[in-house]
Amino acid sequence: MLASPAGGATQRVVVGSKKFTESYVLGEIAKRVLEENGIPAAHRQGMGGTIILWEALTQGAITSYPEYTGTIREEIxxxxxxxxxxxxxxELATRGIGVTGELGFNNTYALVMRRERARRLGIVTISDLRKHPELVVGVTHEFLERKDGWKPLAERYGLKMRDVRGIDHALGYVALANGTIDLKDAYSTDAKIAENDLVVLEDDLGFFPQYHAVFLYRLDADPRVPAALRRMEGTLSDARMIQLNASAEQTKDYSLAASLYFRERGTQRPASLAANIARWTARHLLLVGVSLLFSIVIGIPLGIWASRPGFISQLILGTTGLVQTIPSLALLALLVSIPALGISPLTAIIALVLYGLLPIVRNTATGIQDIAVPLRESAAALGLEPRAQLFRIFLPMASRSILGGIKTSAVISVGTATLAALIGAGGLGEPIISGLNLNDHATILEGAIPAAVLAFVVQIAFDGLDRLLIPKGLRLRANRG
Amino acid sequence: MIQLQGVSKHFGPVVALNPTDLNFEERQTTVLIGPSGCGKSTILRLIIGLLEPSTGRIRFDGTFIAPETILQLRRRMGYVIQEGGLFPHLTARQNILLLPTHLGRPREEMQSRLVELSELARLPQDSLSRYPMELSGGQRQRVSLIRALMLKPDVLLLDEPLAALDPMVRASLQTELKAVFQHLKQTVVLVTHGMAEAAYLGDKIVLLRQGSIVQAGTFADLRDRPVDSFVSEFINAQRRLVLS
Known part of the structure; x- marks a missing residue:
């Protein structure tokens, strides 16, 4: 779909979004709006920055994406x-691109303060700050240097703060909350504003450029597309957008946040944690199950082959061993770079199959090799064909070792499958990776604890399977002979 | 029944058997005896096809042993080794019935054959449902013997079947073996290193040394008309051991 040529009203509509919460949410809302207007649509989330989205739009890989007026003006x-x-x-029309009206909110730079402190000092607008040079300012290093940042702003408003320091964006919110600083820069629709009960000071002199959200779309798209997108014009106030962004960041569920937009018309209930874990676990088990099945189906014959002495045996054991030494992340990355595979659940399953192969191949081979020579000779001398020797004697005798290999493979797979989420294959890795990205321990644990429990359960299940599948005669220890 | 024609076997530079001609007669028990490494087990393993001769050929009831014929010929031979060679994942009965079942032999026929042979080999019925790990050494060898005799083999090949047993068990099994051989009019090739066992069980004794036959004949031939001093030394060494 990405490579499809530009144009064509019959093509599937694809909405793109940039790599930050608000863009995800807007993309999700647009997808829903299009679908509610009878236009099937897909949402490619978080494709990248402005340049990537603009290229994708003009080349026809996507039909539409949310953009800001300030960015259109300055970057496009x-x-x-x-x-x-x-x-x-x-200007855009000459490039084959259309633009909707403003959605309502203005996501520009803003100065924020704690609501309670602003009220006590009677500060509502940026001009009000002139009377308070004692306030401590902590802004991002970027804002400190930008042409539309602190210095021109202070000049324009005539601010004379004595203590202005550069501070990391995320840490700035912490500093603001505990009173180390009084004033900080922010995006006007940042979810943290609502979360920390902050107030945006009014830009009464109109210093900050306007970053009104709009949707860009291809002019050759189905005419119902711009019509549907225009229904969103003027429907999102700053407060509303802040609320949606906050919901998206708290639940890590963009479609849920988008559904808040439609709440007047009845929305899905948010999925409970238990339902999410059940969904992730089911997906995880599917990934592990399918890949384990293939590892077994491929691994046992390879192991039988490798049990015979010679070059082939060395080759098989050497190759599967080599695959195991590749770090799982690197293996995934290698497979993703193969054009036919790319980012798909299939790629994840192939990686898991390759990873699960070694324990099964090795244990099958050694299980058969460990059968004592007199017993091998007895099987042959009895007059059984090689095939019957294998199925009636060698494989049952090697069953403990083979099952041990399958168990190892399954437990490894439960762990490795968490990486599948990196390429969109889902599973318990989903909350782990979101949590790592957001540095949110609780979210990490939502995936990590079920994954650990799952590995444990798999281990126990296989111990039970041992009793079922390993012939009783091999489990005896007593020897009265 | 079985003819070795100029059969030799060497592993690289190591000679296990020099070119040998040897006949095994029907309904006779032929004993291969000699010190360790004399080539007696090698002959047995060549007949059952676990080894291929370096030179010469082996004829079994008119058919030459070759990779194409060995599978069918093996089904006409019974083979018992020192440790029994029972498969640990199968019960005694499953071990015994493994090949007959695989070949689709009639159930009732096999069942009555099993009963007959267990009586002959004095194997208690209840041990049939045990796993090899649960059987004594003597019982294991009895099960192995029954397994080898199930399909009425043309020849029974025994490779030191009693060597790992304690003397009491060995003595009683020797008696039973003799009874079984006589009752079934069985052609037997037995490998042993015990001259007393050879004398008791063998119709014909083949004494080997360093990969060559030294003398073949009845025990009386070997005792009374030894071809060289090695033969009488071999017989006397074991006799002295018995008397001391």
């Missing part, structure tokens, strides 16, 4: 100074 059209939306629309 590269014009200087204020430009009206109408002027932008004319």
């Amino acid at each position: 059209l590269k014009t200087r100074g204020p430009t009206s939306l109408e002027r932008m629309r004319q």
